[in-house]
Amino acid sequence: xxxxxxxxxxxxxxxxxxxxxxxxxxxxxxxxxxxxxxxxxxxxxxxxxxxxxxxxxxxxxxxxxxxxxxxxxxxxxxxxxxxxxxxxxxxxxxxxxxxxxxxxxxxxxxxxxxxxxxxxxxxxxxxxxxxxxxxxxxxxxxxxxxxxxxxxxxxxxxxxxxxxxxxxxxxxxxxxxxxxxxxxxxxxxxxxxxxxxxxxxxxxxxxxxxxxxxxxxxxxxxxxxxxxxxxxxxxxxxxxxxxxxxxxxxxxxxxxxxxxxxxxxxxxxxxxxxxxxxxxxxxxxxxxxxxxxxxxxxxxxxxxxxxxxxxxxxxxxxxxxxxxxxxxxxxxxxxxxxxxxxxxxxxxxxxxxxxxxxxxxxxxxxxxxxxxxxxxxxxxxxxxxxxxxxxxxxxxxxxxxxxxxxxxxxxxxxxxxxxxxxxxxxxxxxxxxxxxxxxxx
Numbered sequence: 114x115x116x117x118x119x120x121x122x123x124x125x126x127x128x129x130x131x132x133x134x135x136x137x138x139x140x141x142x143x144x145x146x147x148x149x150x151x152x153x154x155x156x157x158x159x160x161x162x163x164x165x166x167x168x169x170x171x172x173x174x175x176x177x178x179x180x181x182x183x184x185x186x187x188x189x190x191x192x193x194x195x196x197x198x199x200x201x202x203x204x205x206x207x208x209x210x211x212x213x214x215x216x217x218x219x220x221x222x223x224x225x226x227x228x229x230x231x232x233x234x235x236x237x238x239x240x241x242x243x244x245x246x247x248x249x250x251x252x253x254x255x256x257x258x259x260x261x262x263x264x265x266x267x268x269x270x271x272x273x274x275x276x277x278x279x280x281x282x283x284x285x286x287x288x289x290x291x292x293x294x295x296x297x298x299x300x301x302x303x304x305x306x307x308x309x310x311x312x313x314x315x316x317x318x319x320x321x322x323x324x325x326x327x328x329x330x331x332x333x334x335x336x337x338x339x340x341x342x343x344x345x346x347x348x349x350x351x352x353x354x355x356x357x358x359x360x361x362x363x364x365x366x367x368x369x370x371x372x373x374x375x376x377x378x379x380x381x382x383x384x385x386x387x388x389x390x391x392x393x394x395x396x397x398x399x400x401x402x403x404x405x406x407x408x409x410x411x412x413x414x415x416x417x418x419x420x421x422x423x424x425x426x427x428x429x430x431x432x433x434x435x436x437x438x439x440x441x442x443x444x445x446x447x448x449x450x451x452x453x454x455x456x457x458x459x460x461x462x463x464x465x466x467x468x469x470x471x472x473x474x475x476x477x478x479x480x481x482x483x484x485x486x487x488x489x490x491x492x493x494x495x496x497x498x499x500x501x502x503x504x505x506x507x508x509x510x511x512x513x514x515x516x517x518x519x520x521x522x523x524x525x526x527x528x529x530x531x532x533x534x535x536x537x538x539x540x541x542x543x544x545x546x547x548x549x550x551x552x553x554x
């Protein structure tokens with residue numbers, strides 16, 4: 114380990130971190146390049162998680178760095194409140210060009226959390242403009258993660274995130290059950306064959322109890338990330354789409370993790386050939402180089418705001434830094450890199466090797482499941498009696514010491530390598546994790 118944080122000051126309260134442990138055992142990175150971190154003691158650590166599901170092109174990529182530097186020297190900041198700058202408009206056009214047909218409009222935010230809250234607001238306001246102001250309910254999913262702002266936290270389904278704030282979360286929120294079924298779908302390669310009927314709970318329980326005319330939106334991650342990498346069963350998302358259409362409910366795909374090539378297509382909606390009404394994005398839109406998020410909006414919804422709103426501002430919502438020039442420049446640099454290096458296709462080409470390498474853990478110590486889709490996957494470990502999550506945490510810590518970063522989520526180890534990863538780097542990543550698992554009882 115490097116020097117303690119006390120030598121640098123103890124004033125930073127770190128997010129989602131055991132701060133007391135970190136001060137005892139700091140993990141400091143001082144630089145990064147391509148798929149690697151460089152630690153303060155000079156070691157290179159392969160970033161097998163794209164940090165937090167976001168550096169799809171790797172770190173410190175030249176086209177992104179150049180775009181940010183040029184923008185900073187030209188226009189460092191301008192508000193998007195009733196004024197504009199070319200970088201935001203041109204980036205919105207490029208993102209809409211990658212999106213499924215009919216998603217013509219982009220509303221920029223600064224993060225996935227803000228994108229989710231924005232999408233939920235759009236859904237509520239859309240129904241109100243159509244004379245259906247009674248649609249006030251939202252439906253999320255157990256083990257779903259939709260950020261940490263109050264609306265996104267309310268529709269999320271991770272108990273640890275909700276516990277401290279439960280008394281102040283939004284009312285009128287329900288949750289579908291999650292889709293993981295180890296008893297009948299463990300070790301599925303790609304989408305599990307069984308489980309599409311789990312979507313019927315939306316109609317059979319939630320709509321039956323509350324009436325569909327009271328529900329504004331259903332929000333799901335096409336592939337759940339922070340809940341443990343849960344792959345949707347075949348037909349599940351299409352069935353959700355059909356039920357939402359039948360009852361006039363807005364369907365939101367939270368693609369903060371899946372967007373920009375993670376499944377081999379620009380967006381997961383295209384991979385699954387299921388079209389929602391709103392798509393949230395963030396993270397890989399800049400390959401993690403700057404905070405930027407947003408909502409892709411279907412033409413019919415945007416047209417309702419433009420045609421049914423009274424004169425003046427159509428949507429009383431936004432953020433000081435919506436469409437920030439430097440963030441949008443980073444977005445252009447990321448899209449340039451994805452395009453010039455054909456990274457979406459390269460990621461898709463690497464996916465079979467990723468799948469084979471992940472499922473080679475099937476006979477490993479304490480492994481009870483391997484699951485994957487595209488370049489995202491997880492190994493599930495049997496919980497240690499009396500200490501759930503300990504095995505995955507210890508394995509991830511040991512992997513870091515050996516030179517690879519993977520993320521423990523409960524009893525799972527999550528993998529999400531950059532799309533620029535080579536097969537040799539992938540083999541080394543899996544080899545390090547295999548050695549780490551041998552040390553965990």
